[in-house]
Amino acid sequence: MSNLKLKKESVRVLKLRMMITGFVAGVFLYVTMSISNFFYFVDASLSSIFFEWFPKGYQFNNWTRESLTFISICIVSILITYVYYLLFKKIYNVWFGMIFGVFMWLIIYVWLLAGDLSLNDVTTSGCIFILYGIFISCTIGYDFLDADLT
């Protein structure tokens, strides 16, 4: 009986930790992309990608655009982390995280942007997304490993 109780607790704790991970990963993504945009390392910042996808009728000022991008990136990141948790939580491998990051990059950057990308842009955003993927995969894998042992 107490064994069952313990298992439910740890799953709930895992899910909470996973959401915090997703949020922080989203913050990391937003901050690094913004810094890269500030130094002109990438051609288009996250906000411009986001708003390209948005209906063009509305005109927002800069602060509103940035905060909306930030919030939506965090929410999207939590969703992605949840999907990863459901599918891949048993895998604890850095290379898998890298592949996951590249996959995310291909979706969010290449498919949505579909413009011409310079080498600088590709390497900078690619590396940022690789780190993002490793972050999520290693955290969820290790948490699962840790919780399973205790």
Added chain:
Amino acid sequence: MTSYNKQPVFRNLDSVKRFMEEEVGVGKSFDAEYRELIIHDTRVHMYYVNGLCETQVIVEVLELLIQTDELERSDIPIEDLIRNRIAHQQFEESTDLDKIVTDMLSGLMAIFIEGYDKVMIIDVRSYPGRGPEEPDTERVVRGSRDGYTENIIENTALTRRRIRDHRLRNEMIQVGNRSKTDLCITYIKDLADPKLLQLVKDKLEAIDIEGLSMTDKTIEEFIVHQGFNPFPLVRYTERPDVASDHLFEGHIILMIDTSPSMVIIPISYFHHLQHAEEYRQAPAIGSFVRLVRFIGIFVSLFLLPFWYLLATNDQFLPDMLHFIGPEDEGNVPLLVQIVLADLGVEFLRMAAIHTPNPLSTAMGLIAAVLIGEIAIEVGLFTPEVILYVSLCAIGTYATPSYELSVANKMSRLFFMLSTALFGLPGLVISATIYFIGLINTHALRVPYFWPLIPFNFKALLQILIRYKMPSEQTRPSITSPKQRNR
């Protein structure tokens, strides 16, 4: 390595004397000596090594034995009589000739009795050494100023004084075929991870080496498989308060005789960024100091390559930072200036280590004047290069762990080269390789970049902000402690 296990202890004292003269060098080495006493018509020989023994204690033991000859009855077997009359609290009997010879050469006294098949061993050791002084590399402004010494007995005493828990364990083993150095594994029984403990013990017992002259460093290389990884996978400390704090968290500490540095395992990257100073101030100030230190380390890693990238590629400069980048390039290309300045800082460091103290002030003045003023006036360096290289050097010295600062210096060189060769993709890709390398490192089954990746919010917050002591309720989980709550 010769082993005397096959030989029984000689009952005849002349054979013992011959054995000692041939094998141990009694008579040849001036400091390996023996003393003969005759108690109730039985010969008793005492073998010891001068210099490692405490003469006063030996004299008191001898006094009592001499009195035994005169005052006591002679019908009790001589070995029982002597055993009851030796005025020392540490007494042992042994038939293992290996152990007897090793003990004698460690400073214990071996007593051979004619006709008795066991040897009595008394611990009369007194090693020469210094008292506990504050270590050079781990100074605090306020707090205890004692540090570990080269004597392992004193070190265990300093630790026990801070942890009087009955669950503290000090297990001693001997490593090294010729040196037979004492090594103590210290841990708290219900806090340390038993699997890790077994792993460490197995690795230590499998060490097959002649001697441990470079003590802690050699042991480290046997335990964590370093390979070509420049990053330190264990942490060293010379302060008892730091060591006991780590023991409370569930770490295991290795103490090695003749070295004041303790080896702390298991360790992550962020353990190298902690310093005792932060805990000696108020929590807010400690957190401030910690954050400033993180900024310093980040600066020492990335500032120079980043600045070089911005200085050579104008298209990356945003408007508000247009002052970055030297006005006139000077005679020497920027990259060569940076390399020369880095080399200069390295020379300074080596000179500071090798210069004897009286000369160091004069040398410091020369260095500062040379590199600063004259290099600029001659046209070798631009002021900006010197500014950024010195900022990086200062950031390097802000790292609490010396080994980590050297590893970071190597990484900075790597970033510098790749930025110089490949521009922005070089910097970004080399930074990613650096992080992936760190994440992939595992020291004794613990991920090196924990708690940043894999991410643990609570533990990361405890690292970024110095919590006030009453609220530190749980132990960090990488040590897998059996008890989570303090």
